Every structure is written in C-alpha cells, then in structure tokens.
Amino acid sequence: MRVATYASHSALQILKGAKDEGLETVAFGNPRVKPLYTRYFPVADYFIGGTYPEEELLEFDAVVIPTGSFVAHLGIELVEKMRVPYYGNKEVLKWESDRNLERKWLERAKLHLPRVYEDPDDIEGPVIVKPFGAGGGKGYFLAKSPGDFWKKAERLGIRDKEDLGRVQIQEYVLGVPVYPHYFYSKLNRELELMSIDRRYESNADAIGRIPAKEQLDLEINTNYTVVGNIPLVLRESLLIDIIEAGERTVKAAEELMGGLWGPFCLEGVFTEELDFVVFEISARIVAGTNPFVHGSPYSWLRYDEPVSTGRRIAMELMQGLEEDRLDEILT
Amino acid sequence: MRVATYASHSALQILKGAKDEGLETVAFGNPRVKPLYTRYFPVADYFIGGTYPEEELLEFDAVVIPTGSFVAHLGIELVEKMRVPYYGNKEVLKWESDRNLERKWLERAKLHLPRVYEDPDDIEGPVIVKPFGAGGGKGYFLAKSPGDFWKKAERLGIRDKEDLGRVQIQEYVLGVPVYPHYFYSKLNRELELMSIDRRYESNADAIGRIPAKEQLDLEINTNYTVVGNIPLVLRESLLIDIIEAGERTVKAAEELMGGLWGPFCLEGVFTEELDFVVFEISARIVAGTNPFVHGSPYSWLRYDEPVSTGRRIAMELMQGLEEDRLDEILT
Amino acid sequence: MRVATYASHSALQILKGAKDEGLETVAFGNPRVKPLYTRYFPVADYFIGGTYPEEELLEFDAVVIPTGSFVAHLGIELVEKMRVPYYGNKEVLKWESDRNLERKWLERAKLHLPRVYEDPDDIEGPVIVKPFGAGGGKGYFLAKSPGDFWKKAERLGIRDKEDLGRVQIQEYVLGVPVYPHYFYSKLNRELELMSIDRRYESNADAIGRIPAKEQLDLEINTNYTVVGNIPLVLRESLLIDIIEAGERTVKAAEELMGGLWGPFCLEGVFTEELDFVVFEISARIVAGTNPFVHGSPYSWLRYDEPVSTGRRIAMELMQGLEEDRLDEILT
Numbered sequence: 001m002r003v004a005t006y007a008s009h010s011a012l013q014i015l016k017g018a019k020d021e022g023l024e025t026v027a028f029g030n031p032r033v034k035p036l037y038t039r040y041f042p043v044a045d046y047f048i049g050g051t052y053p054e055e056e057l058l059e060f061d062a063v064v065i066p067t068g069s070f071v072a073h074l075g076i077e078l079v080e081k082m083r084v085p086y087y088g089n090k091e092v093l094k095w096e097s098d099r100n101l102e103r104k105w106l107e108r109a110k111l112h113l114p115r116v117y118e119d120p121d122d123i124e125g126p127v128i129v130k131p132f133g134a135g136g137g138k139g140y141f142l143a144k145s146p147g148d149f150w151k152k153a154e155r156l157g158i159r160d161k162e163d164l165g166r167v168q169i170q171e172y173v174l175g176v177p178v179y180p181h182y183f184y185s186k187l188n189r190e191l192e193l194m195s196i197d198r199r200y201e202s203n204a205d206a207i208g209r210i211p212a213k214e215q216l217d218l219e220i221n222t223n224y225t226v227v228g229n230i231p232l233v234l235r236e237s238l239l240i241d242i243i244e245a246g247e248r249t250v251k252a253a254e255e256l257m258g259g260l261w262g263p264f265c266l267e268g269v270f271t272e273e274l275d276f277v278v279f280e281i282s283a284r285i286v287a288g289t290n291p292f293v294h295g296s297p298y299s300w301l302r303y304d305e306p307v308s309t310g311r312r313i314a315m316e317l318m319q320g321l322e323e324d325r326l327d328e329i330l331t
Numbered sequence: 332m333r334v335a336t337y338a339s340h341s342a343l344q345i346l347k348g349a350k351d352e353g354l355e356t357v358a359f360g361n362p363r364v365k366p367l368y369t370r371y372f373p374v375a376d377y378f379i380g381g382t383y384p385e386e387e388l389l390e391f392d393a394v395v396i397p398t399g400s401f402v403a404h405l406g407i408e409l410v411e412k413m414r415v416p417y418y419g420n421k422e423v424l425k426w427e428s429d430r431n432l433e434r435k436w437l438e439r440a441k442l443h444l445p446r447v448y449e450d451p452d453d454i455e456g457p458v459i460v461k462p463f464g465a466g467g468g469k470g471y472f473l474a475k476s477p478g479d480f481w482k483k484a485e486r487l488g489i490r491d492k493e494d495l496g497r498v499q500i501q502e503y504v505l506g507v508p509v510y511p512h513y514f515y516s517k518l519n520r521e522l523e524l525m526s527i528d529r530r531y532e533s534n535a536d537a538i539g540r541i542p543a544k545e546q547l548d549l550e551i552n553t554n555y556t557v558v559g560n561i562p563l564v565l566r567e568s569l570l571i572d573i574i575e576a577g578e579r580t581v582k583a584a585e586e587l588m589g590g591l592w593g594p595f596c597l598e599g600v601f602t603e604e605l606d607f608v609v610f611e612i613s614a615r616i617v618a619g620t621n622p623f624v625h626g627s628p629y630s631w632l633r634y635d636e637p638v639s640t641g642r643r644i645a646m647e648l649m650q651g652l653e654e655d656r657l658d659e660i661l662t
Numbered sequence: 663m664r665v666a667t668y669a670s671h672s673a674l675q676i677l678k679g680a681k682d683e684g685l686e687t688v689a690f691g692n693p694r695v696k697p698l699y700t701r702y703f704p705v706a707d708y709f710i711g712g713t714y715p716e717e718e719l720l721e722f723d724a725v726v727i728p729t730g731s732f733v734a735h736l737g738i739e740l741v742e743k744m745r746v747p748y749y750g751n752k753e754v755l756k757w758e759s760d761r762n763l764e765r766k767w768l769e770r771a772k773l774h775l776p777r778v779y780e781d782p783d784d785i786e787g788p789v790i791v792k793p794f795g796a797g798g799g800k801g802y803f804l805a806k807s808p809g810d811f812w813k814k815a816e817r818l819g820i821r822d823k824e825d826l827g828r829v830q831i832q833e834y835v836l837g838v839p840v841y842p843h844y845f846y847s848k849l850n851r852e853l854e855l856m857s858i859d860r861r862y863e864s865n866a867d868a869i870g871r872i873p874a875k876e877q878l879d880l881e882i883n884t885n886y887t888v889v890g891n892i893p894l895v896l897r898e899s900l901l902i903d904i905i906e907a908g909e910r911t912v913k914a915a916e917e918l919m920g921g922l923w924g925p926f927c928l929e930g931v932f933t934e935e936l937d938f939v940v941f942e943i944s945a946r947i948v949a950g951t952n953p954f955v956h957g958s959p960y961s962w963l964r965y966d967e968p969v970s971t972g973r974r975i976a977m978e979l980m981q982g983l984e985e986d987r988l989d990e991i992l993t
Contacts, residue, residue: 008899012963033902040855040905041963069899126549142541144548174541174551176533176558193371196559198531200860200894201540202838202934208539208870209863210804210836211884212877215543217806218788220836222542223934227838228858228896232531233621234559237339237400240364243371272533272554290895293959297624300637301347301372306962457880473872475879505872505882507864507889524702527890529862532871539870546874553873563862564952565890568670568731571695574702603864603885628955631968632674632703 001321002026003314004062004084006070007033007047010285010310013293014065015043017311021318026062028053057084063330065313066284085330087313091257092283099132099168102281108252111245111266111278114171120149120164126172131156132165140224142172173277175269178234179288182246183312186261186329187319191246193239194263194309195296197288200228231291233298241276242266249281261329262316263289263309285309332652333357334645335393335415337401338364338378341616341641344624345396346374348642352649357393359384388415394661396644397615403464416661418644422588423614430463430499433612439583442576442597442609445502451480451495457503462487463496471555473503504608506600509565510619513577514643517592517660518650522577524570525594525640526627528619531559562622564629572607573597580612592660593647594620594640616640663983664688665976666724666746668732669695669709672947672972675955676727677705679973683980688724690715719746725992727975728946747992749975753919754945761794761830764943770914773907773928773940776833782811782826788834793818794827802886804834835939837931840896841950844908845974848923848991849981853908855901856925856971857958859950862890893953895960903938904928911943923991924978925951925971947971 003018005011007029015025015037027037027044029051037044048056051073057064063085064070071079076093079086095101099116106113117123123146131139139156143149149169153159158167181194201224207215234242245266253260265286268278292299295306307315320326334349336342338360346356346368358368358375360382368375379387382404388395394416395401402410407424410417426432430447437444448454454477462470470487474480480500484490489498512525532555538546565573576597584591596617599609623630626637638646651657665680667673669691677687677699689699689706691713699706710718713735719726725747726732733741738755741748757763761778768775779785785808793801801818805811811831815821820829843856863886869877896904907928915922927948930940954961957968969977982988 010898012898016963036902036905040853041960043963126545142545144545174534174537176531176537178558191371198561200838202932202936203836204540206836206838206931207542209866209884211869211882212543212546212874213881214788214804214806214884215874219544220542222540222545225934225936226897227840227900227932227936228894230561230860230892230894231622232559232561235557235618236341236343236621238558240367243367269537270533270558272556274533274556274558287897290898291893291959294957294962295625297344297622298372300625301343301374457876473876475876505865505868507862507868509889522702529892535871538873543874543877550875551873553871553876561892562953563890563892566888566949567672567674567952569889571698574698600868601864601889603887605864605887605889626956628675628953629703631956632678632705 001317001326002045002060002062003065003317004028004057004060005065006051006067006073007037007044009067009069010287010290011037011067012041012043013290013308013310014067014285014313015310016293017308018314019043020311021314023314023317026057026060028057052078052082054082054084063087063317068282068284068286071284087317087330088262088284089257089259090331092253092260095257096281096283105252105256106249106278106281108256109245109248111249112275114173114277114279116171117169119161120153120169121146123149123169127169128172129153130168130170132168140222142222170279173269173271175271175277177268178232178270178276179265179267179286180234180242180246181263181265181286181289181309183263183309184250184261185316186259187316187323187325191243191250192302192312193243193246193298194312195289195292195298196232196234197229197291198232199226199288200230201225202227226287229288229291231296238270238274238276245276245278262313285313332648332657333376333391333393334396334648335359335388335391336396337382337398337404338368338375340398340400341618341621342368342398343372343374344621344639344641345398345616345644346641347624348639349645350374351642352645354645354648357388357391359388383409383413385413385415394418394648399613399615399617402615418648418661419593419615420588420590421662423584423591426588427612427614436583436587437580437609437612439587440576440579442580443606445504445608445610447502448500450492451484451500452477454480454500458500459503460484461499461501463499471553473553501610504600504602506602506608508599509563509601509607510596510598510617511565511573511577512594512596512617512620512640514594514640515581515592516647517590518647518654518656522574522581523633523643524574524577524629525643526620526623526629527563527565528560528622529563530557530619531561532556533558557618560619560622562627569601569605569607576607576609593644616644663979663988664707664722664724665727665979666690666719666722667727668713668729668735669699669706671729671731672949672952673699673729674703674705675952675970675972676729676947676975677972678955679970680976681705682973683976685976685979688719688722690719714740714744716744716746725749725979730944730946730948733946749979749992750924750946751919751921752993754915754922757919758943758945767914767918768911768940768943770918771907771910773911774937776835776939776941778833779831781823782815782831783808785811785831789831790834791815792830792832794830802884804884832941835931835933837933837939839930840894840932840938841927841929841948842896842904842908843925843927843948843951843971845925845971846912846923847978848921849978849985849987853905853912854964854974855905855908855960856974857951857954857960858894858896859891859953860894861888861950862892863887864889888949891950891953893958900932900936900938907938907940924975947975
C-alpha cells in the first residue's frame with residue numbers, strides 16, 4: 001500500500017504524515033509543481049503527471065486521500081467512479097455538494113445554521129452571497145437589502161430569478177471565523193479534535209487596516225479569496241460545544257448516508273453571544289490543518305507526539321492494514 | 332501530591348503539564364465536560380463533579396492551581412477560606428479585584444496606565460467602558476463624549492451616577508493588544524517570560540472584515556467577548572521593556588501584598604510610539620497560554636524542551652517537593 | 663569560530679540556532695539588554711557592550727550574522743569596511759538601500775511591483791508614502807490624490823518637490839500582507855522556503871477593531887509600526903509561485919551583484935486575484951522568522967527536526983567549516 005494524493009491543498013502534510021508512519025508516497029498533478037513535492041519538500045517518493053492517472057495509481061497499489069482540490073479538479077462524477085481505493089465515504093460527496101442535502105444533514109445534526117433566502121426579495125437583514133463552485137471564496141459579496149442584492153449580483157451576470165441557482169444567499173451572521181478540524185476514526189469509533197484555524201482572506205483581512213474615512217473614499221468591495229491560514233486555539237469552555245457538534249454531525253451522517261469518517265471541518269463563526277453558527281461542512285481534510293505539520297496544541301494534548309491530520313490519516317490506514325480492516329475505510 | 336484544577340479555562344494545559352512532570356491529576360467541575368478531560372484529551376486521572384469538592388480534594392492530597400474560571404465560579408471569599416492547598420498568594424486576590432487597589436499596585440510598578448475617569452462628565456477623548464465582573468469582555472463599549480457615554484450606558488441599565496460603581500471608564504488607548512505571559516519562580520527568585528498572545532474577540536475582530544460603508548449601514552456596535560487566542564512574538568527590541576515591567580510588578584507586589592508568584596499576565600496594548608500601556612493584571616495563568624501546549628518560541632529558547640506555563644507550574648511544585656519547600660509556594 | 667550578532671531583532675534565534683549546532687556565541691550591543699541574552703534566555707556565551715566592538719570580535723574569532731538592526735545602527739559604510747568576517751554578500755547592501763537599484767533588481771527578477779510615482783502630482787489612485795530610513799514603518803501614510811498627498815506630507819516637513827527625496831510614493835495595492843522567508847545555500851546551490859509570517863502593526867492592526875462610525879468621529883490616521891509577528895501558512899497552490907519568485911531573485915542577484923546567499927525575504931501582499939505584489943526585499947534574516955524558534959510548518963516538512971532560520975545559518979557555517987569552504991560565504 002502506498003499513500004497518494006493530488007499535488008496541492010494539503011498534500012505536503014498528507015504525504016509527510018504517511019512517511020512518518022513508514023508508508024511510501026505518491027503525488028500526482030500538474031508537472032510544474034513536481035519540484036515542490038520532491039525537491040523543496042521531499043515528501044513524495046514518486047510523482048506522476050495528470051489529474052488522476054488511474055492506471056499508474058493502480059500499479060502503485062495506491063490509496064487516494066481526497067482533498068478539496070482533488071474533488072474540484074476531477075469532478076464528483078469521476079470521483080464516484082474511481083477504481084483506485086479512496087479513503088472516506090464517497091456517498092458523502094453528493095450530500096456535501098447539494099445545498100439542500102447539506103442543509104438537511106446539518107439540521108439533522110442540530111447545528112445552528114444561518115437563515116437561507118430562496119428569494120432575494122425576502123432579504124430583511126445583512127446577507128452574504130456565495131456563488132456555487134467558487135474556489136477560495138472568490139466572488140462572495142455582502143448585501144443588505146433586495147435592491148442592494150440585485151445591483152451587486154449583476155456583476156456576476158445574475159439579472160433575474162432564473163439565474164439564482166448559481167448562488168446561495170445566507171443571512172450574514174456577525175462573528176469571528178473559527179474552523180475546527182475533526183477526525184473520526186471509523187476503526188475506533190472515536191471522534192477527535194485535531195486543530196483549529198482561521199482563514200486569511202484577501203481582501204477581507206486587508207480592508208480593516210485602512211481607516212474608515214479612506215475606505216469610503218476608495219469605494220472598496222469585499223472579497224474572501226483564501227490566501228492562507230492562521231493557527232488558533234478556542235476558549236476552553238467552548239470546546240465541549242464544538243466536540244458535541246462534531247459528534248452529532250457524524251451521527252447524522254450515519255443515519256443519512258452510511259457514515260462520515262476521516263477528517264472533516266465545520267466552517268462557522270462565533271458570535272458575541274458565543275453561539276457557533278455553521279455555514280458549511282467540508283467532509284474531508286481542509287487546508288486549515290496546514291499550520292500543524294508538527295502537531296497542534298490539541299493533538300499534542302492527546303498524542304504527546306507530533307500528529308498532524310495528515311499523519312492521523314496514515315495512522316488509521318496502518319491500523320486498517322494491521323487489523324486487516326482496510327475494506328471498512330476504503331471505498 | 333496530586334495536581335487539581337477546575338475543568339475549564341486552561342485546565343487541559345495545566346493537567347497535561349502536571350502529567351509531563353510525573354504527577355497524578357484531578358479535574359473537577361461540571362460533569363458535562365468530564366469527557367473533554369478524560370476521553371477526548373486524557374489529561375485528568377480523576378474527575379470529580381462540583382465547583383469545589385473540598386473533602387474529595389483533601390482526600391486526594393490535591394494542590395489546586397487557580398484559574399480565572401475557578402476564582403469566578405467559587406468567588407473570592409470562598410477561595411480565601413479554602414482548606415485545600417492553593418498554588419499562589421491569596422493576598423493578591425483582593426488587590427486584583429478592587430479597581431483602586433489594582434491601580435495602586437500597577438502605579439507602584441511604574442507601568443504606563445490609561446487615564447481613568449471617575450466622572451463620565453469629565454470625558455474628553457475616546458474611552459472604553461468595562462462593566463465589572465463581565466466575563467470575556469462582554470458588554471464593553473466605546474464612547475467619545477459624556478453624552479455618548481450616557482446614551483450607551485443605558486443599555487447596561489446605568490442611568491445616573493449612583494450606578495457608576497458597576498463600570499470602569501478608561502481612556503481608550505489606540506494600539507494593538509499584546510498579552511505577555513510571565514512566570515515568577517518564588518523558589519528560584521527568577522522571572523521568566525513564557526509566551527505572548529493576542530486575544531481573538533467577537534465581534535471586535537470581525538467588524539474590520541466589513542467595509543466601512545456597509546458598517547455604517549448596519550449600525551454595528553463593538554463587543555469584546557473572548558473566543559480564542561492567537562500566538563504572537565514581540566519585536567525583539569521591546570522584550571527588555573516587557574521583562575522589566577514584569578520585574579517591577581513582582582517587586583511592587585512584594586512591597587504591598589507579600590509577593591506574587593507563579594504565572595501572571597499584563598494585559599495591554601502597544602501604541603504606534605511603542606509604549607506598552609497596561610489595562611489590567613491577571614495574577615494567575617491566562618488562557619492566552621493555551622496555544623503553547625508544546626512550548627512557545629520563548630520557552631523553547633530558555634528550556635530547549637516543550638514547556639508550557641502549565642508544565643512550568645508543575646516543575647515548580649516538583650522542585651518544592653524535592654527541596655521540601657512546598658510551604659513557601661502553597662497558601 | 664564563534665557566531666556573533668547584534669543584540670536585537672532576531673538575535674535570540676540566531677544565537678540559539680548556533681548553540682544547537684554546537685557553536686559558541688557572542689552577543690554585542692546595548693549593555694542594558696545583556697540580561698535578555700544571558701539570563702532570561704541564556705543563548706549568548708559572551709556579551710560585549712558596543713554597537714560593533716571590532717577588536718573583541720576579532721579576538722573571539724567571531725563571524726557576524728547581520729540583521730536589520732545591526733545594519734541600521736552601524737550604517738552601510740561601516741558595514742562595508744568591517745574587518746570581522748560577515749556572513750553574506752556585502753555588495754547587496756547598496757542594491758537594497760537605493761530605491762532605484764532595488765527596483766532594477768526586482769524587475770530583473772520579474773516580480774510584480776507596485777507602480778512608483780516620482781511626481782506626487784501624477785497620483786491617480788491610492789498610494790502609500792514611505793519615508794526612507796523609517797524604522798518599523800513609522801510615518802507611513804496613505805493618500806488618494808495629489809492634494810491629499812501634499813496635505814499629509816506636510817506633517818513630515820515635506821512642503822515642495824525638493825523634499826521628495828525623503829519619501830517613496832508607491833501605488834497602494836490592496837491585499838493581505840505575506841512575508842515568505844527564504845534561505846539560499848550558496849554551498850549547496852539550493853533555495854529553501856523556511857517559514858512565512860505576517861507583521862503585527864500599530865496602529866494598522868488596531869483600527870479595524872473600531873467601528874467605522876467611531877473611526878470617523880475620532881479622525882484616525884494609520885501607522886505601520888511593527889510590534890510583532892504572527893505565524894502564517896500560505897495556500898499550498900501558491901507555494902510554487904513564491905518559490906519561483908525567490909529563485910528568480912537569487913538569479914538576478916547573481917547577474918547584478920555577485921549573488922545573494924543566506925536568508926532573505928520578499929515583502930508583499932496577495933491580492934484578491936492571488937497575485938503576489940512585492941514592495942521590498944530584505945536581503946538578510948527578518949524578524950518575521952522569530953515565531954519559528956522551534957521550526958516552522960515548512961522547515962519541519964524539509965528537515966523533520968526543529969530548524970529555525972537562525973539554526974539554518976549555523977548549519978551552513980558548520981558545513982563551510984567542515985568542507986573548508988567558509989571563504990565562499992563570508993565577506
């Protein structure tokens with residue numbers, strides 16, 4: 001067994017974690033990035049060009065660890081048909097990518113969700129508008145009324161209600177972004193809190209450095225393109241809420257789609273009343289785990305050795321191999 | 332001897348640090364959080380329900396490590412009467428909780444303090460208003476004039492000067508928040524700089540991500556509820572100022588209240604002129620040390636092994652035990 | 663051979679790194695800070711008072727590791743004449759300190775640069791104005807038009823075009839600050855990405871916490887005085903761009919000035935279009951490496967042991983010593 005992943009997103013960490021567990025590693029993707037994974041950071045034992053070189057991966061006896069980049073580049077339909085073993089439950093893909101199914105899942109998990117507007121003419125408070133399939137938050141915008149929505153949506157080519165299928169309109173909940181990273185071990189039936197980050201977004205995290213007066217002069221619009229990640233710890237009294245939210249999410253997934261295992265992330269904000277309001281779920285490893293290559297404050301508490309989410313995945317694969325239970329976690 | 336603490340705030344780090352030093356650990360508090368300390372993060376050897384289960388703690392031969400949550404839940408009067416040994420100087424409690432005594436202490440230490448207004452009608456520049464006993468900065472607000480103060484104070488039920496005892500009105504000093512974490516070893520008579528953080532506050536750290544124009548539309552008020560902590564290092568040329576401020580704070584405490592030992596934190600901002608203006612002292616471990624479970628840039632410099640503030644406390648207890656000097660540090 | 667540096671900036675890390683490699687260390691500088699380097703953080707085996715105690719350093723068989731503080735305090739002319747061996751290429755100093763030469767260098771490296779205005783009356787969009795030789799960003803200001811420029815420049819005593827030599831006027835590019843830290847090993851002819859940070863600036867990182875309405879009332883001006891640094895990781899798909907930018911910068915330096923080796927930093931922002939726009943180069947260790955005393959996410963990927971930039975320098979010196987090639991890297 002070799003550990004393979006698409007050369008982007010969190011591949012450095014995934015491949016490093018696999019090597020730490022004694023596994024050989026394969027990166028595949030754009031040949032331009034080969035030096036990143038083999039020379040600058042020598043974490044890939046092999047590099048293969050191509051978005052998904054199926055035959056080579058089969059020959060390598062590879063297990064693919066999915067990331068957001070992999071799923072985005074290959075597309076859900078092709079992922080579902082993959083012949084190379086895949087770590088995780090592929091059933092999750094359609095629940096996560098369909099806004100209605102995703103909401104059904106998160107509501108079943110009793111998470112606090114922002115109101116979603118089907119009709120922009122119902123908008124009665126601040127909203128954030130998210131184009132579907134937008135990578136890295138590009139194109140998100142704020143609006144405060146129906147008129148404001150239509151004016152700004154026009155920039156995305158949305159001119160009438162028939163175009164609304166391309167965006168989601170959510171209540172804008174004022175709070176600080178917090179992204180807890182979970183790992184659910186299907187083999188041990190245990191949830192773990194691996195780490196927490198906040199994203200670093202352009203230009204959303206730049207505009208606050210400009211005085212209000214000058215912002216008004218410059219007529220600045222907000223954008224939420226993810227540029228990086230900043231490590232964070234959460235107020236300790238909030239951890240149990242976050243963990244219970246994760247447990248309910250796993251339980252709901254077992255009821256609805258045959259389970260959710262491996263890494264996942266609830267993406268939300270904490271309001272000033274200390275409510276955790278969840279906007280989205282990422283049902284696989286998120287790039288927010290990247291600050292923690294050498295472990296996080298939370299993984300050090302549990303493991304007392306450097307365990308990244310990438311390494312935790314490899315630990316699970318090794319356990320599956322040793323207990324002859326890989327079939328339970330690969331699909 | 333076992334190390335015990337209230338199950339919240341920075342207990343994970345305190346208990347982990349004690350175990351690293353070979354001590355057995357006890358967490359006590361709300362039974363709901365028991366899994367956090369025993370299963371998700373197995374740092375407590377024992378968990379006891381209750382805010383302060385005195386008899387059980389005595390039977391366990393426990394030493395209590397106080398945190399802000401413990402003192403807030405139990406109340407200063409009860410803490411002062413505790414029969415279970417307490418790490419630190421209980422005399423500090425009243426100096427820290429009385430705004431006049433606290434100011435006397437910090438002035439004796441020659442720290443730069445913001446002006447405090449006794450009478451809101453004297454306000455002649457921006458102020459920040461802090462309700463006493465507000466957990467996590469909830470209810471803080473800014474005001475820029477007497478009229479502005481009275482208007483906003485009404486939301487807290489403050490309508491005339493008789494209600495002013497419930498709030499502190501401080502000059503608002505514009506600067507970036509910096510929280511240096513100190514440890515004073517009474518056994519070695521040495522001050523140490525353990526780590527530095529900044530808080531992550533809702534909604535104060537959220538509003539800057541909203542363009543000024545939309546902020547004005549939405550009529551946003553600020554709140555300073557602590558949600559988490561972000562690790563920080565300080566410009567190296569400022570470290571000696573910070574350390575000397577800590578030394579003077581310990582010296583003033585020796586003159587005024589029989590000493591300050593163990594962890595403490597000076598909470599302030601650095602202005603653009605690089606003045607460190609101090610708002611408050613926390614005379615015990617602060618949650619800002621939580622990012623540093625596996626050591627901070629500063630503790631790695633000194634110890635060359637992973638020393639959190641929690642572990643540093645346990646090291647002091649072990650030294651007291653070995654040198655038969657526990658009576659010098661427990662009260 | 664002993665490793666020496668000026669006692670400020672990133673000296674703690676440099677000296678700690680040297681000790682980790684088994685070298686003796688010397689700090690020199692203001693006697694007031696001696697305890698910082700010998701007692702609070704015992705990283706200097708010797709401390710010598712003075713900005714550049716040449717005779718003592720020669721006697722100690724010292725190699726000086728330059729930092730921004732050292733160069734600023736001693737002055738470029740004196741650095742160029744130093745008799746104590748200096749790690750790095752002194753030819754770089756004049757290219758870095760002359761705005762025209764610096765630009766020529768960065769343009770040769772095909773980096774994205776902001777437009778520079780020679781004449782403020784040409785300003786046709788937001789600009790940032792930087793006084794030369796301003797430590798820590800003090801005195802920087804934003805302007806949006808020629809009139810706005812002249813009004814604000816007057817505060818710095820700039821009243822007509824003859825005074826313009828004292829400032830640089832750059833296009834203000836809206837994006838989040840990102841500072842990648844590189845190390846170029848001249849001995850191995852290899853570029854390494856060591857770590858990434860963002861600066862923590864007063865008051866630029868404070869004003870966003872004040873609601874727009876109150877900012878307008880308070881008439882706040884921005885300042886960019888560096889107070890500290892916050893660790894960061896970059897979106898993984900951007901790493902190859904950053905690394906290639908570093909490679910081109912080294913190559914251009916080889917063509918123009920005989921090379922650039924050791925640590926350096928490209929200081930820029932990422933825009934919402936994910937362009938990395940570079941404002942300046944620091945051709946030596948930057949203080950942004952200070953969060954990574956125990957290694958960064960990137961150096962852990964490469965080395966699998968705690969390698970700070972300071973330690974990486976010491977590793978290079980040790981290799982030079984062992985291979986009898988110190989003359990290639992000292993000037």
